[in-house]
Amino acid sequence: MLISQYRRSSESITAEKNGLYPLIQERQSEGEKLQGNVPFFSTLSCPARSTTLVSFITGKKFYSHVRFLFLTLVPVLAIAATGDIDPAKSTLTATFKQEGVAVDAPFKKFSGHIVYDAKNVAASSAMIDVQTASFDMGSDDYNNEVRGKEWFDSATYPDAVFKSSAIKADGANKFTASGTLTIKGKSVNLSVPVNVQTANGISTFDGSIAISRAAFGIGDPSWKDVIEDKVTVRFHLVNTK
């Protein structure tokens, strides 16, 4: 088996050189059928292992593994715990001003967990995790720019996190969430006023908070004359049932 594989790969190399690749491809698909019986370690010890790994990945078997994983994992992930934010119904946008022009851009990926008890608001808690690389300015140029070191530095700091430390009721359907916002490794304490609506067991939290880019080191100082320091983050967060 090993020998046949070795021969096959050396054959295909010379075939490519000779421009006979289409001819060999038919034989390769035969080889893939055989490959199903080859123990994985033997493919590793094979001298032409890169070729066999490639054919393993391009083979049907690989996809059946992927499909299996996908089909089992997705339902598991979909069964969300109570208090989890429903990403499909929730929105999170940042608004900043550049030379008087207010620009709205959403964060496309975020998750979070809000435990809210109207009868005992003080026992509530909130945690929001935002993927900084998901900030969508509507064009690749700008999206790449804001992921860069001067801005979010998403490669080093993929997440921006708000974690509540205390929740205080402000009358019916209103509360103030005090906590820590951590972006780009810098933490700032803030208090966020929140409006809450509950219907059919699903709570919706709305509010906005103004933050300073400079406080988190977002944006090189060279931008400060063009883009205001103040950024308003607006959120509309819907809990899953």
Next chain:
Amino acid sequence: MAAAIPASASMNETRYTGTAVSLHWLIAALIICAFTLGWIMTDLEVSPLKLRMFNWHKWVGVTILLLAIVRLLWRLTHKPPAMLPMPAWQRIAAKTLHAVLYVLLLLQPLSGWVYSNAAGYQVVYLGLVPLPNLVAKDKATADVLMERHEFLGWCLLVVVSLHILAALKHHFVDGDATLKRMWFR
């Protein structure tokens, strides 16, 4: 006899008014600014300067739109001087070109304005006066409008080039007063 009329007076009858001349050259200069900015800024890497140039481009564009409206109103309320003697085809060509120029002067800034809105950027004139959003933010619309705006830009370049070439031809080849009557006194 014709010689009884002073030469300057006969020139005056065929001249454009001072207002028309000023508007013409002001708009010409602004078109060059807008075109140059547009050309350079789109090729720049993302930077504060790029953002600034986009804003300058928009402000120049809005200024052109305003001046074009003023100019159109002036034109509608003031009879332009009679055309100089020239072959009929040239008269028709000139009139057509002028009409296309007027349309482009209005259409090109407007297309930029709606494109900016579709891309999610409100136009704030000189960073002070927010102009209304004409369309909602939408990526697909923005992509189409960007192409339209660029296409109209090329149209404007072609039409303006023809306009300049024709003016130079009248001035240097025919030796008539076509260019002079649109120049400052």
